[in-house]
Amino acid sequence: MPAPGAARRPRWRALLERPRLARWFYGYRAPERGTVILGHRRVYIVPTRLGWMFGATLGLLLVGAINYALSLGFVLTFLLAGLGLAGMVHTTRNLARMAISAGRVEPVFAGESAQFRLFLDGRVAFDRPSILVRHLGAGAQLVTDVPAGKLAEVVLGVPALRRGWLGLGRVMLETRYPLGLFRAWSYVEPDARALVYPRPERAPLPLPSARTDAGAARAQARGSDDFSGLRSYQASDSPRHVAWKAVARGDELLTKQFSGESAAELWLDWHALPSDLGVEDRLSRLAGWVLAAEQAGAHYGLRLPGTEFAPAHGDAHRTACLQALALFGTS
Amino acid sequence: MSAMAHPLAPDARPVNGRDLAWLVLSLVIVSAPHALRAPWWLTGLTLMLFAWRIVLSTTRSPLPSRWILFALAALAMFGIWAEYRILFGRSPGIILLMLFSGLKLLEVRTHRDATVVVFLCYFLVITNFLYSQSIPTGIAMGVALVVVTAALVSFNAPQRGARPDLRTASLLLAHAVPAALVLFVLFPRVQGPLWSLPQDAHSGVTGLSETMAPGNLAQLARSDAISFRAEFDGEAPPQPLRYWRGPVLWEFDGRTWRMGPTTRGALPEAAPSLPRYRYSVVIEPHDRNWLYGLETVVEPPPQARVTSDGRLLARDPVRRRLRYDLASVADLQVDSADGSDARALALPAGFNPRARALADTWKAAGPDDARLARAIAHLRDGNYAYTLEPPLLGRDSVDDFLFGTKAGFCEHFASAFVFLMRAADVPARVVTGYQGGELNPVDRIITVRQSDAHAWAEVFLQGRGWVRVDPTAAAIPGRIEAGLARALPSDAALPLLMRPQLEWLRGLRNNWEALTHQWNVWVLGYNPDRQRDLMAYIGMRDADWRKLTAILFTVLGGFTVVLVLWSLRLRVRPDPVQRAWLAFCRRLRNAGVDRAPHEGPRDFAQRAAQQLPHASASITDIAQRYLSLRYGKHAAPSEVDGFRRRVREIRLT
Numbered sequence: 011m012p013a014p015g016a017a018r019r020p021r022w023r024a025l026l027e028r029p030r031l032a033r034w035f036y037g038y039r040a041p042e043r044g045t046v047i048l049g050h051r052r053v054y055i056v057p058t059r060l061g062w063m064f065g066a067t068l069g070l071l072l073v074g075a076i077n078y079a080l081s082l083g084f085v086l087t088f089l090l091a092g093l094g095l096a097g098m099v100h101t102t103r104n105l106a107r108m109a110i111s112a113g114r115v116e117p118v119f120a121g122e123s124a125q126f127r128l129f130l131d132g133r134v135a136f137d138r139p140s141i142l143v144r145h146l147g148a149g150a151q152l153v154t155d156v157p158a159g160k161l162a163e164v165v166l167g168v169p170a171l172r173r174g175w176l177g178l179g180r181v182m183l184e185t186r187y188p189l190g191l192f193r194a195w196s197y198v199e200p201d202a203r204a205l206v207y208p209r210p211e212r213a214p215l216p217l218p219s220a221r222t223d224a225g226a227a228r229a230q231a232r233g234s235d236d237f238s239g240l241r242s243y244q245a246s247d248s249p250r251h252v253a254w255k256a257v258a259r260g261d262e263l264l265t266k267q268f269s270g271e272s273a274a275e276l277w278l279d280w281h282a283l284p285s286d287l288g289v290e291d292r293l294s295r296l297a298g299w300v301l302a303a304e305q306a307g308a309h310y311g312l313r314l315p316g317t318e319f320a321p322a323h324g325d326a327h328r329t330a331c332l333q334a335l336a337l338f339g340t341s
Numbered sequence: 342m343s344a345m346a347h348p349l350a351p352d353a354r355p356v357n358g359r360d361l362a363w364l365v366l367s368l369v370i371v372s373a374p375h376a377l378r379a380p381w382w383l384t385g386l387t388l389m390l391f392a393w394r395i396v397l398s399t400t401r402s403p404l405p406s407r408w409i410l411f412a413l414a415a416l417a418m419f420g421i422w423a424e425y426r427i428l429f430g431r432s433p434g435i436i437l438l439m440l441f442s443g444l445k446l447l448e449v450r451t452h453r454d455a456t457v458v459v460f461l462c463y464f465l466v467i468t469n470f471l472y473s474q475s476i477p478t479g480i481a482m483g484v485a486l487v488v489v490t491a492a493l494v495s496f497n498a499p500q501r502g503a504r505p506d507l508r509t510a511s512l513l514l515a516h517a518v519p520a521a522l523v524l525f526v527l528f529p530r531v532q533g534p535l536w537s538l539p540q541d542a543h544s545g546v547t548g549l550s551e552t553m554a555p556g557n558l559a560q561l562a563r564s565d566a567i568s569f570r571a572e573f574d575g576e577a578p579p580q581p582l583r584y585w586r587g588p589v590l591w592e593f594d595g596r597t598w599r600m601g602p603t604t605r606g607a608l609p610e611a612a613p614s615l616p617r618y619r620y621s622v623v624i625e626p627h628d629r630n631w632l633y634g635l636e637t638v639v640e641p642p643p644q645a646r647v648t649s650d651g652r653l654l655a656r657d658p659v660r661r662r663l664r665y666d667l668a669s670v671a672d673l674q675v676d677s678a679d680g681s682d683a684r685a686l687a688l689p690a691g692f693n694p695r696a697r698a699l700a701d702t703w704k705a706a707g708p709d710d711a712r713l714a715r716a717i718a719h720l721r722d723g724n725y726a727y728t729l730e731p732p733l734l735g736r737d738s739v740d741d742f743l744f745g746t747k748a749g750f751c752e753h754f755a756s757a758f759v760f761l762m763r764a765a766d767v768p769a770r771v772v773t774g775y776q777g778g779e780l781n782p783v784d785r786i787i788t789v790r791q792s793d794a795h796a797w798a799e800v801f802l803q804g805r806g807w808v809r810v811d812p813t814a815a816a817i818p819g820r821i822e823a824g825l826a827r828a829l830p831s832d833a834a835l836p837l838l839m840r841p842q843l844e845w846l847r848g849l850r851n852n853w854e855a856l857t858h859q860w861n862v863w864v865l866g867y868n869p870d871r872q873r874d875l876m877a878y879i880g881m882r883d884a885d886w887r888k889l890t891a892i893l894f895t896v897l898g899g900f901t902v903v904l905v906l907w908s909l910r911l912r913v914r915p916d917p918v919q920r921a922w923l924a925f926c927r928r929l930r931n932a933g934v935d936r937a938p939h940e941g942p943r944d945f946a947q948r949a950a951q952q953l954p955h956a957s958a959s960i961t962d963i964a965q966r967y968l969s970l971r972y973g974k975h976a977a978p979s980e981v982d983g984f985r986r987r988v989r990e991i992r993l994t
Contacts, residue, residue: 043938044939063457085525189494
């Protein structure tokens with residue numbers, strides 16, 4: 011469910027989305043690389059509704075103490091006033107100087123929720139209880155304790171709506187500990203991003219047949235051997251079998267290995283799709299086919315405008331294909 | 342660490358059994374003193390409401406509807422009205438508040454509701470001070486404050502045990518103390534009350550009254566309560582001279598002595614050569630407007646005026662502890678003209694015929710001092726007994742005492758003596774007040790209790806003026822010399838601590854009294870006047886509220902800065918290995934190799950070794966040592982030292 015705060019945000023907040031204003035207002039330039047440390051300047055604090063009520067109670071106590079000339083009433087009132095003051099400092103302390111860093115994020119398909127992992131490092135000799143972590147865009151929120159000298163891990167689910175890179179966005183850390191009279195909060199925007207694959211077509215069409223030339227794919231006989239994987243290059247390997255694409259990507263020299271038996275290869279081809287299909291629909295269908303082909307155990311290749319993945323099988327191949335689909339046309 | 346999904350705002354979190362346990366504990370502690378004063382059925386009802394809420398919580402049942410709560414509230418209000426015949430007085434109001442706290446508990450659903458109950462607890466703490474502001478009450482409420490605050494902390498850290506909550510609450514309160522101290526001293530004080538108080542606000546104070554009837558003072562003398570304390574600048578006057586003057590009674594109706602109208606008088610003239618006792622008095626509230634002073638006051642306190650019969654009158658009734666300074670001269674002969682006042686000779690017709698007949702026989706004895714001597718002789722030789730439990734007297738109270746029972750307390754002696762003198766045509770009047778008082782050897786302060794209440798007489802002698810005569814002392818000499826306890830037979834019902842056998846207990850009490858006096862003067866007696874005095878003492882002559890507020894905020898600001906600095910100080914110091922490694926990284930950065938945020942120690946060292954080939958061996962060695970020390974199983978101290986030495990000794994340039 012969306013958080014109440016995220017649902018209705020005042021219009022002036024939109025101004026703060028402008029980068030220069032945001033940088034001036036929030037005191038940092040997003041996204042922040044590495045570990046973010048919450049300096050005192052970045053921790054804001056205001057009284058909560060209960061804090062105002064506490065203030066009203068103090069006023070009542072003061073009037074009572076004056077009216078009945080109760081010296082201990084004055085002592086109580088002033089002790090509670092000091093308590094409020096100490097509570098304010100302690101609330102800030104509960105948040106200030108904490109270090110936040112982002113962990114690795116698993117890729118997801120569009121329509122799913124990317125699970126961002128944040129590590130909260132107390133960096134102090136005392137516990138920091140009741141830290142609320144809220145994703146401002148998605149409204150996901152969690153409460154965690156950060157024990158002294160340990161890391162706390164929180165996972166924020168952020169809905170991935172479109173394919174491509176999904177940045178974490180602004181995250182708010184808030185605490186009302188210890189008295190609930192003040193609310194201290196801070197914004198961070200760690201440099202974490204999730205790769206979002208295109209939404210696979212919900213009901214995948216039958217895969218293009220490997221045996222016929224008709225349709226979206228054709229079988230190719232490339233020699234008598236079937237590609238089965240990659241291994242490190244050895245000096246005696248034929249240059250024909252070097253995985254030049256991997257070299258182009260900057261990897262070390264690899265040699266394609268072929269299994270002995272002849273087999274058909276499945277080509278998932280952008281160009282073979284019906285011409286009335288839009289770009290996103292094409293990517294969705296190709297993503298669905300990649301999943302289906304992988305599941306069926308087929309050897310498949312992917313052909314996109316400007317890119318081609320030779321037929322193969324396995325997680326690495328699947329990931330490479332899906333990544334190419336996710337980032338198609340983005341860079 | 343466990344993180345829990347939290348879709349609601351933090352203060353909308355539903356309460357659990359632990360929160361309720363804290364709340365009930367807090368409520369019980371802060372309302373326990375009230376429960377002892379409340380009618381038993383109301384205390385029981387409140388406890389049942391607490392128990393009901395706990396049962397509902399453990400059985401996970403829904404809370405009762407609002408109508409049931411309204412009905413309960415109406416019922417309880419009716420009960421309180423039936424008990425007190427008033428709803429908004431002090432006691433019924435507070436007891437109603439205690440009951441409503443139980444009703445409110447039955448409405449508590451969320452963290453926010455629970456916090457409101459905590460605020461109610463804070464309010465219940467102050468209501469206790471309406472009844473007592475003693476040191477034990479202060480300590481008890483201090484403990485209550487820690488518990489209530491711990492409850493508030495526990496709501497905001499729902500996954501912890503009670504012990505850290507109590508620790509945090511104590512720490513917070515400890516941090517609140519300096520601010521509270523500053524506020525207490527510097528907050529601009531206003532003299533209350535801001536509006537009229539309920540009628541029963543000052544009930545229950547004891548002390549001398551405007552009238553004196555047989556048995557009044559004997560009743561008062563059973564009380565151990567303190568009337569006032571006096572602190573002398575130098576040596577205090579001896580016990581027989583310590584007559585503390587209170588109401589002067591002129592009018593007698595046969596049974597009761599009354600004050601009559603008050604006229605303003607002039608101060609007695611005293612030669613400057615006479616020794617003056619300078620002292621200050623801290624008087625307990627007694628709801629009357631007279632103040633007590635040692636006879637005879639020559640320099641009255643600024644807040645009082647002197648009447649023609651030598652009493653000190655304050656402008657308003659004394660409803661809070663008051664401190665005043667004055668000076669007296671002991672045994673001053675006052676030559677006053679109002680001895681001709683017809684009131685000093687008036688006697689009701691038709692009362693006490695035997696006493697009148699006795700006095701008539703003295704009229705022939707000669708001048709007024711001869712008649713006085715006859716009266717004193719009669720009391721001294723009449724074999725009168727002194728008792729705290731005087732027998733009841735009939736219509737002719739003086740006759741009954743003088744010729745019948747022959748036993749009485751000081752008011753009987755004073756009443757009979759003044760009657761006799763007036764019957765013998767000597768102007769006389771009754772003076773009530775206190776005699777003696779106990780000198781505390783710890784702080785040299787004289788404490789005067791209700792048990793020191795006394796009544797004596799003054800007669801007007803030609804050429805000498807009003808002269809004090811203590812008929813009780815004349816009849817029972819030991820009363821004034823040794824105090825009440827020695828004058829009474831040993832089986833008399835004395836207040837416990839006045840019994841001579843309990844010397845050790847009295848020593849303990851003397852120390853306690855000294856502490857209480859300081860508490861009264863510095864904590865309870867700190868009012869606008871004393872605040873002005875204190876400000877003048879530290880060199881601020883005319884400290885108005887603006888100045889006070891300015892200083893207050895300056896000091897509070899400084900205090901907050903100190904607190905913030907404290908909160909910055911408590912950071913974890915990296916362990917020696919990490920510190921050395923960070924120093925190593927800093928030196929590498931100065932040498933031009935900056936560590937990227939994502940770079941691990943191994944990669945970084947590799948890159949640094951490539952960029953600084955002359956030191957590559959050392960860099961690789963340090964990285965190796967660092968990895969094994971930081972991520973290895975166990976590090977011997979010697980290894981740590983070796984690592985730190987390597988970092989210190991490496992040359993990068």
